[in-house]
Amino acid sequence: MAEENITNNQQPQKQTPTFINFQGFWCRSQLVPNVKSFQEHFQALDDDIILASKPKAGTTWLKALAFTIMNRNRFALSNSPLNSSNPHDLIPYLEMTLYNDGLIPDFAAISSPRLFSTHLPYHALAESIKQSNSRIVYITRNPLDVIVSMWHFVTSRPERAEWPLEECFEQFCRGEEGYGPFWDHVLGYWK
Template identity: 45%
Template sequence: MASFSFPKDIQSSLPLPAAKLPDGTNMFQWKGIMLSPQLLQAAITADKHFSARSTDIFVASYPKCGTTWLKSLIFSIINQHSLNQEKESPNPLLSTSPHDLIHNLELEVYSMDPIPDITGIPSPRLFSTHHSYGSLPESLKHCGCQIVYITRNPRDSIVSFWHFTKKFSYHGLEYLSFEETFERFCEGALPFGPFFEHVLQYLKASKEMPEKVMFLTYEEMIADTKGVVKRVTAFLGRPVEEEVEKIVEMCSFEKLSNLEVNKSEENTSKRRYPNNVFFRKGAVGDWMNHFTPEMIERLDHITQQKLQGSGFEFRFD
């Protein structure tokens, strides 16, 4: 990874390196977020060339905050005709990873590939992103498309991210101890960090443009999945009152995690990691098995400082 070189047309747009990953790869701060070279190249390319439509729908999140679950829900809501699990019309979620049904703009669509032709994708096009609101492609922010954002309490986010990086090779992050991952999270020196600024930007956008940006938390989805699904369908203008039960059941952690496609160690798309890395516990409160009292005190102090005046609080149970 450290030997990566940017194409000539990208080099003039490069910021100065801001940090290093464990394998020596430079991390760059771009529009307020931290990106590896490959992700920076994809971000710059998407910023220049992605042409958003008003009918596009985006799933937005900081990594490991409920992305997989929200993707499956959004896909099911938009593709109600595919809910029938009969042989003649099987639900694609039964045989396809949610990440292969809604592709990530920077990790897949624009990462390390020539500029893709995505103009032929019928509307509504479904994409996902880990970018902060401020670092989204300009056309996306101004086209009037809809964004559903999900966040998660920072304690569980750190734990989930650390376990995720233990399962595959990604820029040397698998060599980080939990303590080192915690430090980098607090410093905002993980890919797509800093976390709290990420959350606050989407929270602000959801208050200013409630018809365009919806703000959700993983914890409220756990507590009231049916209620959240109904809210999302109303936000997207896709009422599915009679299908809510089917959607909730099909997209449950128990259902998705036990499907063969999601237990597979194979990589079924352009992603660099296998399908099974996306499912571990799907629970709230696993941080209690990893955090020391000192870690809780430090992160709580940072959380209170960052969220002061926002009117938003995380739930930790």
């Protein structure tokens, strides 16, 4: 089956993030149960709004803008949740937050329109999203900026501090980076 199509990619460098190829995109193995649960159980509503992006491509910015627009009549600027909360805490990731550890969330308490985010490529979205009238807002960024931003993000962690930018660049060019290959991700949403 397609969802069982997993290829190991053991990177030779200790500091390099290790990904597996799952359903045609690269991700950490811990994400696989989350994606499977999301694909199997998520039921999209026609007024859902899905914010989609590759990591380090403007996700935080897009989440802040979308939250502000969706809640412009609900909060005064002085008491907006964005003043004290990260946009990632206000708009959850489907595959990383809501379906974490393969759990099945209860969406009964979330009023419509619901606002979610994902880094998954289009082909890996739950079929209910593709078959509904849900709106998908996609953001991308110059791939060179994505590479540099990703490298800074990853190397800010002590266990990855020695990851050379050249290795990050080569891995990106091979498409062996989170939710990649980059151009497949962009084109999937473009089509």
